[in-house]
Structures are given as structure tokens and as C-alpha cells.
Amino acid sequence: MHEAMHEAAHALGPLAVHHVGYLWLIPFFPLAGSFINLTLGWRWERSGMKRNVHVVAVGAMLLSLAVAVYAFFQMRALDPEHRFLQDTLWNAFTSGRLSVDFGFALDPLSMMMVLIITFIGSLIHVFSIGYMWDDEAKAYWRFFMWLNLFVFSMLLLVMGDNFALMFFGWEGVGLCSYGLIAYYYTDREKAAAGMKAFVVNRFGDFGFVIGLLLLFWGLGGAWALPGDGGRARYEPTPGVNATAPAANMDEALAVTPTVEVGHGQLVKIGPTLNFRELRDQVVIEKTGIAEHLKNQKVWGVALLALVGIFMFVGAMGKSAQLPLYVWLPDAMAGPTPVSALIHAATMVTAGVYMVARLNFIYALSPSAMGWVALIGALTAIFAASIGFFQYDIKKVLAYSTVSQLGFMFIGVGVGVYWAGAYHLLTHAFFKACLFLGSGSVILGCHHEQDMRKMGGLKEYMPITRWTYLIACVAIAGFPIANGFYSKDEILWKAFTSQHLALFGVPTPWLGPAIYLAGIIAATGTSFYMFRSYFMTFTGKYRGGEGHQHEHGEDPHASVAAPHHADPHGHHDAHPEPNHVTGHVHEAHGKVLHLGHDAHGDHGHDAHAANDNAAHGDHGHGAHGGHGHTPHESPWTITLVLSTLAVGSILTCFLGLPALWTGAPPALEHWLEPTLPAEVSFAHAPHWMEWLFQGLGVAAGAVGLVFAWALYKDGRSTVPARIKERFLSAWTVVYNKYYVDELYDRIVIQPSLAWGRLMSWLDGHLIDWLVNFAGTATRFFANIDGAIDKYVVDGAVNLLANATIEGGRSMRRIQTGRIQTYLYGALAGGLAVILLNFLIH
Amino acid sequence: MVHVGLPHFLVLGALLFSAGLLTVATRRNAVGVLMGVELILNGANVNFVAFNHYVTGGVSGQVFALFVIVLAAAEAAVGLAIVLAIFHTFRSIDVRAADTMRE
Amino acid sequence: MKGKIGLWLFLAALVVGFVALLASRVGPATLPADQAVGPFTLRDLLFYAVASLAMVGTAFVALSRNIVYSALGLLFALLGTGALYVFLSADFLAVTQLLVYIGGVLVLILFAVMLTSRITDVNVSNTSMGVAGGAALFFATAPVLVFVALATPWAARSSPGLAPTTREIGDAFLTGWLLPFELASLVLLATLIGAVVIARKELKPDEEPTP
16 A cells, blocks of 8 residues: 555656635734734723624634635645645745745645644634633733734744745744743743743754755755765755846746656756745656755765754754753643643644655655654653653643654654644644643633642533543544544554664664654553543542642652742642752742743642632633632533544544555545655554554553552542652652753853853953043043144144234334334335435 | 535535434424424425526426425424424323324 | 723724725625635635535534524524525525515424423433434435435536526416415415414313413
8 A cells, every 4th residue: 555655656746736816815814813903902802892802813713714624625626636726925035046935835734734723723712712701911812812823823834835934934833832821921930931932942943944954055065075085065066056146036937957857847956945846856756856965965964864853953842842842831831722722733733744744855864764753752751751740730731742742753753744644633633622621620620720639520510521531532542532543553653664764874673662662652641641630520629628738748848838828728839849949939030940930830830820810700601709619611612622522533534544444544645645755664464553553552541540540539549659659750750850950050051151251241341442442532532632732722822922922013113103103204215215226 | 626506505405304304303392393394395495496596497496495485384383283282182292292193 | 881882882893894804805896706715706605604504503403402492593594595595596585485484484483492392391302213313314315315416417507697586486476386376375274274273272171271
């Protein structure tokens, strides 16, 4: 089955483009909605017309969804080979070989993404109506403004037909996630969490740009010519990297070199940022570009490996992989819908989308693929382990997200791109359902996020409970929900992968190793997810009892005294021990306390994220009073939860394995035109496949059983005893392996020290220079002044005085006596006569 | 020594003139200055008449000399009137006293 | 006085006897001016005598410290000049000189001298320029003029005759020289009025008119 697809890839020609004119509407509606809310929203909120805000926002989302569905149907009507909708708006700029259009393209992969974004985005917008209506921040409009803007950026990301536009969206989602995480910006912790997300993302973006630049150069240049001793020198390949000056795209098109690939079709070769052009020239062997790329080395390292790894660094930042995952748990400081939308369904999947989009590049470099898969596997198991012991429900889900993203990257890393994308889709459904369910729980428990204070909620919140349960089943990987199908496919392909390498060395053992890590992570996933379910929904409701019992549980409680004495019982969360900083909430001595305060206190998260809302009003249906009784959430919330749960089940059918149906899964078939990469997998007998499917289910079952035993109804004391016995290990895991503290030591403190050094330099050196310049100027000015006063003025005064003295002496001629005048006149006259006589 | 002729008279006139000039230039007394002026005029008169007698005939020179006398008289009158007026103003007829035009 | 009458008679007889002697010596008729006396003629001697008189008077005018001496010196200078006019056949002019110049101007000057001499002291009569200045001036002008007088070849007649000139002058005044004549009278009128105006003392309320 797979071989047939690979052979089909050989026969591929350039992508047939179908031009349409309406694709721009899909991102436009959210942008317009965001803009309207930005300009008019605050006025609406102030004047009591608050519902206009969400009408505009949700309306924009629904309009966008409608256009997306229309595009989907149009695409379905086309041939599978010709499913490429293109809508170029204008040419942003053209400079040599670099030509960037503002254009949108929809192929099956981005179509899937667009549908996910608009559909789940719309659901989350509806959810937000109920969730944020009585939010304390009184900035309903701002929330929806950011939310719409985020959807716009994400749509740009997936719909952009070139790297530039994708990067525009990439950065845009980073910005919007900052705006949303730091939504309660008046709280310094939350603002810091937002900053942390943004800064860590920037690290990733840097890698992304480097990868992009390397690819661009690689297409048209060589760093070290083979046989040249490896001396690094950039030499553009003349034929390929023609850079005749071009003023606009038409001229650029005219001068680009092209290769004829049969049927009179021309394929542009050379550096480009456009995905379609890139895909054409790399996939079609006749252009020779693929060989050209494979042979290039940068300082001895294969160029494609570097490209893949650097771009994956971008994915690491955006999709929270090791080691740049640290922002995602802190991002739980934002409102829950934000966590659902951004950190479950959309933004974090941008990295997966990017790798899937560039599948043909990655497929050419087994090292890059191995690297991606390895990191994904490590992340999966690492994050799962941290999730075991978290008490905040949102943190559990956050680590679960990181872990599941690891799975997705395992998928795209080993080469089963469609499965990675499928896991993206299933994860969008069940993780959104889980997050929104946790939001419903938090809302119902009056903004309580600590699971130790929950319990027995199944009586109070049945809908939430059932939808949450279905989502847990999905994530654990039982065949009745969609998680099983995607995860199983990924792990199976990981096990049978043959295409992986590390540092240029083929590593056939890496596949099975990744499988092992994946299965362990799956077991862990199932365990902690059901742990969270049991702790939250079963047993007796523990909320509103104060926190005295917590002191007994947590031996580190005695180290740090409770920080807040808050009259409201909920707020007086037990401060978590934080060895590094030694304080809990008010350590604002450092400017950037990434990870310290925002994340070090899990207990504080109980009042961190959503506690700004007044205790009085919660949820849309104003249940009134400060009662400790949890309640079900309003219909806007439960409807969304139900939809997502049903979706989680129904989307099974997109990915039914070929083993069962004998035909390629629907989604694989759908995505086939966009994934021409040739990756080889080992051919295994069918019974092995059945066995591994069973292993997957067993892993989920094992996790469920342990969770049942330990946490059902909260009766068991085993967790407490295990914790006592392995307290040090428990503490390490509980404190997220002290990764944040490590980053603080390695990155933040040196940065701050550097900043202080620069400041010192500025104050002492530069200011000294400036002051010296001032002093020197003053000195010269004094000299000049002296010169002016004594020399110049002296000369002038000398002239004046000489004139005065001359006049004074001349004045004596005027004696006033006639005789003198007469004498003078006579003397003059006689002198003339005498002269006349003598000279004559 | 040649017989008295024109040069003698001219020399006399020159001497009279020079002496009058000297008197005008050096006298501090205002009236003395006027006397010098008379001498000058007389010197000129001698010249006139001498030339009239020895060079040109007729009486033109004498008539002119007569006019000079007339004007000398007029001038002496006015001059002395001025001297008196200066004396009234400056209480002195020292010519150096009337130096308010000095500088 | 009685005793001195004899002295006076004696002196008178002496003078008469000297003049008779001189007259008898020289001859009974008038002495012609051109009669030679040594290398000079009488005419020359007379000229030199008169000229010396005039020069002495001029010297007094220029050099005397006393203003009254200067005035008297002026008298002699004018007198001498007048006498010289006779030599130059300007009889009317000589008389006019006597009458107007000496009789009018000099008297006026003398009046002025007398009127103002009371308040003048010796200091004022001193020369203002000093000997050096005066000498410089004199010796700057006189030689030049003398040189001109002597060196220029005047077109002089050798011995022009002496003739009365009154009739000719009268004719000249009323024919050729009529205009200057009339103008001169106007000038005199103006002078009269002007002199009176200038010399009139403005009487201030607290002052008496000076004598």
C-alpha cells in the first residue's frame, strides 16, 4: 500500500494550481472582527452593549468557518491530483531571486488545518462567552479582540503560500499568545508568564530563520565545494541562482531558470520562498535539485540536516518541545479558553504543521528526521513524568499537551506525516475538550484549580464529567475514541521505521527505542489523565475545607510558611516549596522571574489564573452567593463540551487503519497529494501489527488500572505512602526537574549580568567619554573666550583707543583762536608757493 | 645803488605786508591785530600805487587804492565794534580768551 | 619862564640860521629833486628817509609790547606811506590817506586802545606766538615777496612824470568806476549800521551801561 504511494510520488509533476479569489476572506473575517472589537469594543462594554462584542467575534469566526467549508467542498470536487487552491493578492516585494507574494494557498494539509482552526476556534469562542462574561478584568472586548487576532495569525500561518507569510503568522501567533497569556497583566506573575512564552518562542524563531536562510542559500549556492578541503566559502551556482535584477514578479519570472519536466511543463528552480515552487523543484527528480541539496555540506555537515534541525528548533519553541517547552505550563496563567485554543488546538501545532509541510525536505535527510523523532520521544516521556504529580488540573493538561506534541513529532519525525497530522487533529478535539472541561470545573468550583480541593464533581457537573471522561478515554488510546487510531499509527510506524539516522549515521535501533519510549509515555499519559479524572470527579467534594490537611501531606510545607493570609479560604493556597528562590509570591527582585514565581507555586495557581474574577459572580448564569457548592456550567459551555466529545468519537472514522478496512485511512488518502516524501518502512507481518495495537490498548489499560487503584474516590493511601518513601525523587519530579531553575542559572543570570556589565560600561565609559567631551569643550571654550576677550576685543579696543587718542591730539589744532588758524592757513599757502618756486 | 624805482616801492610794500602779517599772527591784543590788518592793507596799497605809477598809466591803481582805504575804514569800524562786543562778552580783549570754538 | 625866553629865542635863531645856511648853500631857487647828492639824488634820499620812518613805525606796530606805542607806530607808518604816495604822483591819495586813514581809522584805533587799555595789562600785549613763531612767519613771507619784487622783470617806465590826479580820479569814479563807487557807499552804510549794532551793549537789568 505504501509502496504504491511512493511510486505515485515518482510520477508526480508540478502541482496543478486552481486559482480562486475568495481565500483571503478566511483570515479576513477574524481580522475584521478583531479590529472592530479593538475600536468599538471598549465602548460597547462601557455602555452596556457587551454582547455586541461576542456577537462580532463569534460571527467573524462563523463566517470564516463558512468560507472554509465552502473551500473544502470545492476542493473535494476537484481531482485529488489537482487539489490546490491559490489566491494571490499581490506581490509584496521582489528583489533578485527573492519574490514574496501576499497570497494564500489551500492544499489538503492546510485545508485540514483551516477546518480545525475555524471549527474548534468557533467552539472555543462560544465557550468564552460563558466563561469570560463575568470576568473580573472587565475587558471582555480585549479578550475577544486578541482571540480573533490570534485566529487571524494562525490562519495566515497555515494558509500562507510562502515562508514569509507563514513566518508572519508564526510571529503573530506568538504575539497573540503573549497578549492572551498575559491577559491579566496587572498580576505580575501572569505578565511574566506571557513574557516567558514570548521570549522562549523567540529563541525558537531564531532557529527557524536560520534554517530558512540555509535552505534559501542551499538551493542556489554551495558553501564548500567538494574536494576543496572543506574550506567554507559561499559560491552561488551560476545557473541555478540567477540574480538578474528584476523589478517585479513578472520580470523575476522571466529571468528565473527553469527545467522542463515533461508535457511542456516548466518548473522553476533555484532559491525560492514559495512552498509550491520549493516542493516542485525538490520532489521532481528531473530538476536535479534534490541531488544538489543532498550533496551540499556546510562546514562538513550536510546542509539538509542543518536545515531540518534548525527549522525544528523553531518548532521546538512554538510547539513546546524539549528544551523550549518551559513556557507552556506557565502559559496556564491565561484564561482557560486561551489554553484550549492556543495550547491545545492551534498554536502549538504550528510546528507539526511546518514539519509536515516540509516533509519532502525532511525526507531527504534521515539525520534531521531522527533528530526530530528523538526529541519528540524524549519530550513525550519527560513531560508525562512531570504530569504524574501535579495538583493543578491545568498544569496536568499542560504537560499532557507537551507530551502529546512529542507524539506528533515522533509521527512526523519517523516519516508518517499523515499520522502526525491526524494526531494533531485528534489531539485538537480531545485536548480542547479536556481544557474546556477543566475550565468548566474551575468555573463550577469557583475558580479553584487545585485537584486536591475537588472531588465528587460527577454529581454536580454530569455533562462536564461525561465529556471529560470521553476525552480521557481518547487520550489514553482506547479504540472507542480517536486517540487510539492516531497514536497507534504513529507508534507502529516508529517501530518499523528504516529511514532514521543520527549525525549522519543510520540508526535502525532508533525506531524501536522510540517505540519503547512512546509506549511508556502512553502508559503514563493514561495514568495521569485518569488520575486527574478520578481526583476531580469521583469521591467526595473536598473543596472549601481550608487547607489544614495539606500541611500533613506536604513535608516541605514547614520550610516555607504560608504566605498569604487571605480571608477567602480559596485564596489562602498553600505555598509550594521553592528551594531556589526561597520565597513564594513576592519575589519581584529580579526583573525576569521566568518560571520562578509564575510556575514554582502550583498552589498559587489556584488563584493565579482566574482568581481575578470576583467571588460573587461566576459564570454566565449568576448562581449568586459565595457558596462552596460546585455547579454545572451554563449551556454555552456544556454545548461546546458535548460537541467536542462527540467530535472526538466521530473523528475515529477518519483514521481507521488499513489493517481493519483494507484501504488507506481516509485522512491519509486526503493528505496524500501534499506528502510526496518517500520514506521507507520495514515490512512487517499483519499479526505483528495486531499485536502492537493490542500493546497500545494494554498500555492505556495499565495506566487506567493504576489510576483507578490509587485515586478512585480518593480512598487509597498508597499515593501518600509512595510519596513518603520516595520523597526526594518525588520532589525532583514535582519541581519539574528544576529545569526552570537551571535555565535561570544558565541563561537568565548571565543575561542579567551582561546587562549590568553593559550598563556599567555605559555609565562609566560612555558617559565618561561624553563628559570628557563636555569638559574638553568647556576647556577650549574658555581658551576661546580668553582669546576673544583679550586678543580680539583688545585689537578692536586698540583701534578705538588709537582713534580716540588721535582725535584728542588732533583736536588741539582747534584752538579757537583765529590767529592760529591764520597762521596755519598762511603756512600752508606759503608752503605751496615755496614748493611751486622750488620745483618750478 | 640804483635810483629809486619800482622795486624799491615793491620791497617796501612787501615789508609792510610781512610786518602786518606778523602783527596779525602774533598779537594777543585784539586791537593790535587790527593794526596789523591796517598795515597789510597799506602794503597792498603801496603796491597798487607803485604799479600804477610805474607800469600802467592812468589812475586805476589809485582808484583801487582809494577803495581799499574806504574799505579799510569800514572794516576797522566793524572790527573795533566786534572787539568791543567781545570785550563785553569775555571781559578781556585777549584773543586767546575768545576760544569757545576750541576743539 | 622869563629866564627861559632867552633860551627859546636862542634856539629859534639857531634853527633859522641853519635853514638859511642850508638855503644859501643850496641855492636861491627850488631844489630839483633830481639834483644829485653823491650817488643819490635828493629824491632818493628823501625816499629813504620817508621809508625809514614808515619802517620804524611798522616795527613799533609789530614788535612793541605796549599797545599805545604800537598805535603811534602805526601813525608813523601811515604817515610815511602817505608821503610815499606823493612820490608816486598820487597826491589825492596821499591826502586821502592822511585824512581818512590817519584821521579816521587811526583815531578810531586810538579810541579803542584808550577804551580798552585800562583793563589790559602788560601780559595781554605780549605776543602770542613767541619770537620763534613770529620770526618764522616773517622770514617765511618777506623773502619770498622781496624776491618776487626784485627778480621779476617788471615792465616799468623809467621816470614817469608827476601830475595831479584829482580830476582824473573824479572822472574815473563817475564813469568807469561808478559801480564800485556806489557799492562802496553802500558798504559804508552797512558798516555804519553794523558797527553800531555790534558794539551796542545789551543792557541787562542789573547792569549799568559801561562808559
